[in-house]
Amino acid sequence: MAFQDLLIHVGNLGRFQILQMAFLLICIGMVLPHSLLENFTAAIPGHRCWVPILDNDTVSVNDSGILSQDDLLRISIPLDSNLRPEKCRRFVQPQWHLLYLNGSFSSVAEPDTEPCVDGWVYDRSTFLSTTVTQWDLVCGSQALNSVAKFIFMMGLLTGHIIGGRLSDRWLSESARWLIVTNKPQKGLKELRKVAHINGMKSSEDVLTIEVVRITMKEELEAAQTKHSLLNLFRTPNLRKRVCLLCFVRFVSLIPVLGLLIHFQYLSSNVFLLQCLYGVVSIPANVLGKFSMNYMGRRITQMIFMSLMGISILTIIFLPQEMQTLRTILATFGGAISSASLTSTLVHANELVPTVIRATALGVVGIAGSAGAALSPLFMILTMYSANLPWIIYGVLSIFGGLVALLLPETKNQPLPDSIQDVENDSRRKSSREAKKDTVTKVTPF
Structure with a gap:
């Protein structure tokens, strides 16, 4: 809460935040396509x-x-x-x-x-060369194609662990981090820089070192306690949140990656399907944003993940001849998967306290990367049944959406700054529920 009060004086959404978002989008835009390239570099041509x-x-x-x-x-x-x-x-x-x-x-x-x-x-009319044609990953060796994708995703998991640790060097200059690490002067300088970029000229008189110290008093006191990975699991309510977040992220990434890197199994024209997914995913994410603000984070996750699961399960019962309908459903499922993943990320950020948020999100991210890494291995089951992996993807997607309902709603709620905030919030909710039960028992109508 305290640092949010300072943000009012520097501008909540101005030029600085827009520039940051643009930079992050560029970085993400250079990383994410590598996973989707598996649809082309690992395509299985006719043979x-x-x-x-x-x-x-x-x-x-x-x-x-x-x-x-x-x-x-x-x-x-x-x-x-x-x-x-x-x-x-x-x-x-x-x-x-x-x-x-x-x-x-x-x-x-x-x-x-x-x-x-x-x-x-091999039929080289569409793909001149892929990893499959280069190493003959077909028939008895077809399972190795899934293993190759698993190794690629394990590289992402390893990078997630190492890169998350290294990123503390590059993200350490945030104003909040500087203030809570007893560098208030540098933190104040960063805040004034943001205010200047956002055109908040009057903030220079308001943002003083005294205001920073008074406003951030509680966070400064909380920062004196060093938090480790074990702190995520020492208190009951935070432990419950982290475990549920890890499970939801793990379960949701399995069908999301399973769908996005196996488009070839769903449509005869993987190029068209990939283009349609890219076009439709943008409005789908915008829809997800409005849905989160209108219906809340939990309901949005439940609805979107269930729709993705239903679309996957529907496709497997459609004959190959109905390519148009299969393409439409695959495009819809891919777009919805992107929006559901976004809502999952937002919900996780709002559920964990500030003082240990980086550690918590790192743990949750590792759980998600583990699910993404395991996702290609389910395609090995096509040796026994062509539909079995897709049934698993669809069921896991629906199940993950239902589990998300066990998490607290964060719509229009303040972000927790400390572990104690998480524990107190749960106690307040329990107290309100107890009062409602009492009123219900006493009131005759």
Whole structure:
């Protein structure tokens, strides 16, 4: 509360804050696309087994040109349940008789097949090269594609831990940090700089060292106590908040990343879907902001995460032929996932006290990064069922939205400055609820 009183004199939302937001957007804009690039760098193009009579230039059984490429493919590669060429097996010997059966297999014994022992031929009409084509991460090695994405996301998790620690050097010059670390003169200088940028000329007479010391008295006293990671879990209410925030962030990042880096499974045109997601995510985030201010943080998270889960679950029951509807639902789910993640971030910032906020958000962020890292591994389950990973993503999204309702609402509430503020706030709420129960019991109508 105290530092917020000082912000009134320097301008709550002025040129300084806008410049800060623009700088942060540029930084985020350079980082986030790396995750979405997995839709292209790790795309799985169409593929089939390499066969000599089709793909070996030195071996040719069709010099006369009587047989077409489709005929040669027909006698070399078996068909799957959808009557399309198998991706992972080939005939041991060319099955010439298949050219004359018109698709009927009833009177012919099942021919012997084998895995793609000589490698694969990839459809390069869309992607000339990906990690999949470079390392043959298909068929029996398809799980390694998910492992590669997991390793990439683990790099982000490691960077989150290391970078979060290093960022204290660069963020340490904030006015609040300077004041609570017994550098009030430097903190006052920063406040006056912000006031000057925001055009608050009259603030120079108001912002004095005495005003800073008096206004920040409680925070200065609280800052004398050094807080460690263990302080997050020593008091019951803060411990509950941090554990719930970690769980919600962990559960929500699994379906969000699962959706955003696996667009290829949802639409035949990943380029179109990626562009649509980029366009729609902006108004979706604006809608999320208004929703948080109107309905509150908890309800917004619950609604948005549930809608994302429902859209994912709906897509898996749509046939591949309904590409337009699948694209619309995937775009909607992606945009909603971005808005739900934003509301989760805002809620977490408002629930933890100032004196230990950086540590708390670091712990919550690590939990989220762990969920993001594990997200690609669920795609390994496609070896057993193509829909199983998506069912898990959809259910986890809905479940995460419901768990968010267990957290306190922070709409129009002051930010807690100390751990004691969190504990006192919970006691006040318990007291109000007890009074309401008493009134209910006493009042006859």
